[in-house]
Amino acid sequence: MKILVLNSGSSSVKFQVIETDLERIDKATDLTLAVGQVEKIGMSDSRLKISIPGRKPYQAYSEILEHRAAINWVMNTLTDAEVGILSNVHEIEAVGHRMVHGGEAFASSVQITPEVVHEIEQCSVLAPLHNPPNLSGYYAAHHTLPDVPHVAVFDTAFHQTMPPHSFLYGIPFQLYKKHSLRKYGFHGTSHRYVSFRASQILGQELCDLRLITIHLGNGASVAAIDHGKSIDTSMGFTPLEGLLMGTRTGDMDPAIVPWLMAMEELTLHQVNTMMNKHSGLYGVSGISSDMREIEEARAAGNQRADVAFRMFSYRVRKYIGAYAAAMGGADAVVFTGGIGENSTEVRRLALENMGWMGLEFSEERNLTHQGGEGFISTEESKVKALVVPTNEERTIARDVIRVLEGVMPTFEPPETVW
Amino acid sequence: MSWELHDVAIMGGGMMGRSIAATVAQEGLNVCVKEVSMEEAETSKAELVRALDHEIARFGITTADKKVILSRIRWVTQYDCAAECDLAIEAIQEDFDLKSQILTELDRRMPRENPIVINTSTLSITELAAKTVHPERILGMHFIYPVSTTRVVEVVRGQVTSDEALEKALNFARLLGKVPIKVFEMPGFVTTRVVLPMVNEAMHIVMEGVAEAAEVDLALKLGYDFRTGPLEWSDRVGLDRVLNWMQHIFHENGEPRFRPCPLLKRLVRAGLVGAKVGQGFFAYDVNRRRLDRLEDDKPGLA
Numbered sequence: 001m002k003i004l005v006l007n008s009g010s011s012s013v014k015f016q017v018i019e020t021d022l023e024r025i026d027k028a029t030d031l032t033l034a035v036g037q038v039e040k041i042g043m044s045d046s047r048l049k050i051s052i053p054g055r056k057p058y059q060a061y062s063e064i065l066e067h068r069a070a071i072n073w074v075m076n077t078l079t080d081a082e083v084g085i086l087s088n089v090h091e092i093e094a095v096g097h098r099m100v101h102g103g104e105a106f107a108s109s110v111q112i113t114p115e116v117v118h119e120i121e122q123c124s125v126l127a128p129l130h131n132p133p134n135l136s137g138y139y140a141a142h143h144t145l146p147d148v149p150h151v152a153v154f155d156t157a158f159h160q161t162m163p164p165h166s167f168l169y170g171i172p173f174q175l176y177k178k179h180s181l182r183k184y185g186f187h188g189t190s191h192r193y194v195s196f197r198a199s200q201i202l203g204q205e206l207c208d209l210r211l212i213t214i215h216l217g218n219g220a221s222v223a224a225i226d227h228g229k230s231i232d233t234s235m236g237f238t239p240l241e242g243l244l245m246g247t248r249t250g251d252m253d254p255a256i257v258p259w260l261m262a263m264e265e266l267t268l269h270q271v272n273t274m275m276n277k278h279s280g281l282y283g284v285s286g287i288s289s290d291m292r293e294i295e296e297a298r299a300a301g302n303q304r305a306d307v308a309f310r311m312f313s314y315r316v317r318k319y320i321g322a323y324a325a326a327m328g329g330a331d332a333v334v335f336t337g338g339i340g341e342n343s344t345e346v347r348r349l350a351l352e353n354m355g356w357m358g359l360e361f362s363e364e365r366n367l368t369h370q371g372g373e374g375f376i377s378t379e380e381s382k383v384k385a386l387v388v389p390t391n392e393e394r395t396i397a398r399d400v401i402r403v404l405e406g407v408m409p410t411f412e413p414p415e416t417v418w
Numbered sequence: 419m420s421w422e423l424h425d426v427a428i429m430g431g432g433m434m435g436r437s438i439a440a441t442v443a444q445e446g447l448n449v450c451v452k453e454v455s456m457e458e459a460e461t462s463k464a465e466l467v468r469a470l471d472h473e474i475a476r477f478g479i480t481t482a483d484k485k486v487i488l489s490r491i492r493w494v495t496q497y498d499c500a501a502e503c504d505l506a507i508e509a510i511q512e513d514f515d516l517k518s519q520i521l522t523e524l525d526r527r528m529p530r531e532n533p534i535v536i537n538t539s540t541l542s543i544t545e546l547a548a549k550t551v552h553p554e555r556i557l558g559m560h561f562i563y564p565v566s567t568t569r570v571v572e573v574v575r576g577q578v579t580s581d582e583a584l585e586k587a588l589n590f591a592r593l594l595g596k597v598p599i600k601v602f603e604m605p606g607f608v609t610t611r612v613v614l615p616m617v618n619e620a621m622h623i624v625m626e627g628v629a630e631a632a633e634v635d636l637a638l639k640l641g642y643d644f645r646t647g648p649l650e651w652s653d654r655v656g657l658d659r660v661l662n663w664m665q666h667i668f669h670e671n672g673e674p675r676f677r678p679c680p681l682l683k684r685l686v687r688a689g690l691v692g693a694k695v696g697q698g699f700f701a702y703d704v705n706r707r708r709l710d711r712l713e714d715d716k717p718g719l720a
Contacts, residue, residue: 011446042446043446044424065422247480262717263717264476264717265717266476266477267478267567269478269567270476270477270478271477273477273478273479273480274477277477277480278477278480
């Protein structure tokens with residue numbers, strides 16, 4: 001079954017066409033037929049890029065002012081006799097939409113109905129920059145493909161299994177109740193995908209494993225996946241918490257915020273931008289938010305690049321220790337995301353001398369790992385360490401199948417007494 | 419409605435014009451700023467770069483934002499750029515004849531459904547509009563400096579301003595992330611009319627020797643939760659401009675509460691017009707940071 005997967009931002013729409021079904025999911029033989037995106041929506045020089053395996057990438061420019069025009073453009077390109085891959089739009093049998101925030105309302109992927117749309121709108125207050133464009137993408141796609149099912153896949157849903165002692169903050173309880181102010185966690189589709197792949201590689205059932213999955217991209221988060229359920233994750237109410245990131249602070253003393261606002265006379269907007277866009281690897285090093293450039297500068301002897309690099313790796317290490325303790329041990333540690341898949345040095349600093357928890361890091365495997373999936377722990381290591389490239393679009397396509405076939409697992413929150 | 423907003427023309431690249439240009443560009447629209455000469459245009463651009471760098475240092479925007487903003491603004495010296503714009507704003511000094519002349523030029527070049535906005539705090543929209551061929555598309559918008567961080571904008575209807583023009587201006591304001599306040603024309607509108615008698619009174623207090631300038635400001639800052647006291651606010655706006663506004667309104671309505679305080683006149687005559695020259699009611703350094711604050715006026719946690 002051919003599925004269109006959409007990730008709609010405010011000025012871009014990323015898309016993939018994926019061929020999958022229950023059998024392909026089981027054998028991991030899903031086929032990616034096309035990958036592309038529309039950029040600079042709302043401008044006169046919007047660009048559409050598409051690459052199809054085995055063909056030369058294709059680009060086009062046009063004035064695309066809103067999402068509906070963008071989706072039309074995508075569909076016209078996909079069905080184009082020369083550059084496309086579909087004979088007509090009806091070949092697309094379902095659409096999967098990435099949604100950032102499902103709040104406490106969504107603990108699994110769901111088929112989109114008017115009620116679901118209403119609920120997602122309610123969650124927009126929690127993700128004002130992301131949910132509205134995600135929904136615009138849905139409205140546009142629904143207009144072009146009104147007769148096929150549309151499925152919403154949430155970044156937060158997978159982490160809904162966290163118990164209250166993990167997701168609550170130590171603030172007055174009524175504030176949690178009033179504003180739904182709690183840890184949600186993000187990157188859920190990525191953590192889910194790599195944990196599932198890791199279990200397949202290890203040849204064990206996910207429900208028999210304690211996994212620590214580490215997604216290190218421009219945003220970065222760690223999750224503790226205890227017998228298939230996320231019980232803790234480093235991102236919180238927003239994606240700002242946890243690890244040091246490209247331009248985000250990650251964990252810090254919250255008292256810094258009012259203190260800085262007073263001493264530097266910063267506005268709310270300025271302090272928010274400071275923490276989200278001026279901090280992290282970029283803010284500490286003063287060089288770049290890109291880990292590759294940080295590693296180059298560090299190799300050239302730049303001390304601030306070095307300390308930024310060490311902070312980054314140290315925090316990853318600290319969370320591995322914390323989550324191993326939280327689960328009473330771990331069976332495997334899984335790295336993914338651009339940095340997790342490519343930085344041998346970050347992996348080394350995070351994993352060396354972890355013998356205390358039964359993890360024997362293999363210097364050699366780590367250095368010789370060349371993309372793709374593979375182990376970076378020794379053959380004998382009790383706790384395995386792996387690299388598994390993430391594939392969020394594939395997870396979304398698979399969820400469309402699972403929802404339509406009625407086999408979508410829900411990540412039910414634990415029973416609470418309040 | 420077929421009218422869509424993509425290109426905005428701004429007449430004048432002074433403090434207000436630049437500030438509006440940056441805000442408009444940040445929201446993804448293209449801007450052309452008209453200056454009187456290439457030289458003035460260069461100065462305007464350099465000042466904008468300086469302001470953006472300052473905002474980066476204050477963490478408000480990133481270097482990437484700055485690049486995007488600058489890429490969307492072009493500086494020109496001819497009125498022709500307005501012909502392709504969906505909306506024009508004039509942002510020159512508070513001078514009736516100059517503004518009137520610009521309106522005529524814009525009115526002649528722009529399609530008649532495109533609104534022309536006068537940025538004024540005291541002049542009559544109706545009177546300015548009356549000198550054009552299409553007065554119904556002319557209205558006022560009173561932006562408050564600094565435009566990027568002040569959320570309110572007064573949208574002013576003149577006697578013959580059409581509902582369509584008003585609606586377009588309201589949309590424009592919301593697109594910029596501002597809260598529009600609808601007002602009918604009357605000198606000073608809302609914000610200026612309320613603030614001027616207050617700053618005038620503060621100046622009288624200082625002149626009469628009732629309290630020191632620094633203490634007057636601190637009292638209002640702490641007492642009524644003002645971000646800046648009325649005297650420092652006047653210094654930052656420019657005492658010459660404050661005096662100009664007061665004289666306009668006083669001339670219009672003759673109300674004694676708008677009669678400029680003699681101390682204000684004296685400072686302006688002495689050239690001590692505020693932060694931009696380093697001295698007004700208070701002293702400022704080259705970065706317009708206020709010097710000699712009272713100990714109790716220093717930032718800190720309450």
